[in-house]
Amino acid sequence: MLVEINGVSKTYQSPDSEIHALRDIAFGVAEGEFVSIVGPSGCGKSTLLSIIAGLDAPSGGEIRVDGEALRGVSRKIGYMPQKDQLFPWRSIWDNVTLGLELQRQRDGAHLQRVKELLERYGLGQFAQRAPGQLSGGMRQRCALIRTLATDPRILLLDEPFSALDYQTRLSVSDDIHNIIRREGKTALLVTHDISESVSMSDRVVVLSARPGRVKAIHDLSELRGLTPMQRRDHALFHTYFNAIWKELELSA
Ligand code: ADP
Numbered sequence: 001m002l003v004e005i006n007g008v009s010k011t012y013q014s015p016d017s018e019i020h021a022l023r024d025i026a027f028g029v030a031e032g033e034f035v036s037i038v039g040p041s042g043c044g045k046s047t048l049l050s051i052i053a054g055l056d057a058p059s060g061g062e063i064r065v066d067g068e069a070l071r072g073v074s075r076k077i078g079y080m081p082q083k084d085q086l087f088p089w090r091s092i093w094d095n096v097t098l099g100l101e102l103q104r105q106r107d108g109a110h111l112q113r114v115k116e117l118l119e120r121y122g123l124g125q126f127a128q129r130a131p132g133q134l135s136g137g138m139r140q141r142c143a144l145i146r147t148l149a150t151d152p153r154i155l156l157l158d159e160p161f162s163a164l165d166y167q168t169r170l171s172v173s174d175d176i177h178n179i180i181r182r183e184g185k186t187a188l189l190v191t192h193d194i195s196e197s198v199s200m201s202d203r204v205v206v207l208s209a210r211p212g213r214v215k216a217i218h219d220l221s222e223l224r225g226l227t228p229m230q231r232r233d234h235a236l237f238h239t240y241f242n243a244i245w246k247e248l249e250l251s252a
Pocket residue numbers: 012013019021039040041042043044045046047048210
């Protein structure tokens with residue numbers, strides 16, 4: 001397994017109470033796999049993702065990446081937050097190369113790669129535009145390209161479509177899914193949207209209400225190879241949707 005989540009727990013301490021956010025979470029993500037984590041609001045999904053991103057430490061258990069215990073932020077991992085977080089005063093080009101700048105990798109080969117990514121995904125002619133001149137879907141693609149620029153093996157996506165309207169969300173999730181597959185990345189997506197998880201992933205991990213524990217893991221390999229749009233039309237889509245819906249219903 002490329003990513004191993006071994007018995008991860010998280011407790012937040014405040015002066016007068018403790019919040020048990022996660023309890024004994026264990027599952028793995030194989031190289032090239034797309035795994036979604038769904039669960040009711042407040043069950044610790046974002047907490048788990050920020051622990052895997054190395055931005056927060058677990059209270060118990062550990063994360064292993066490529067066989068090594070994770071200690072802090074790793075170059076193998078790229079993190080895409082909820083909002084696209086493009087700086088409005090920087091051009092698209094200056095936004096998508098920001099990660100390279102921060103990691104001191106702003107060299108010819110990396111810049112060429114970013115240029116190719118922008119071209120490949122239809123953003124080449126917008127490189128000098130400001131983010132405000134682009135649609136929500138295009139901005140989301142830029143945010144993904146910024147994350148891909150440093151060539152991480154693992155992408156962590158925290159509700160990346162939540163700020164988009166429904167129609168845009170459908171086409172953007174198709175786009176983002178295709179980019180991630182084509183670039184051969186391993187992805188871990190956090191969402192509260194069951195249809196998003198079933199339309200995009202190889203496996204869905206269902207968490208219970210707080211403290212989040214693994215309630216079920218669904219293997220969607222029968223839908224592998226289909227785009228999110230094609231999956232939404234597949235009979236099995238509803239089977240998985242209903243099964244996950246019931247699990248969430250019972251744990252809410
Ligand atoms: P989700 O992403 O599933 O909505 P979160 O991971 O954001 O859930 O939060 C899980 C629980 O932990 C919530 O009850 C939240 O209030 C609490 N929590 C999250 N971050 C902190 C923090 N920094 N300090 C204290 N409590 C926190």
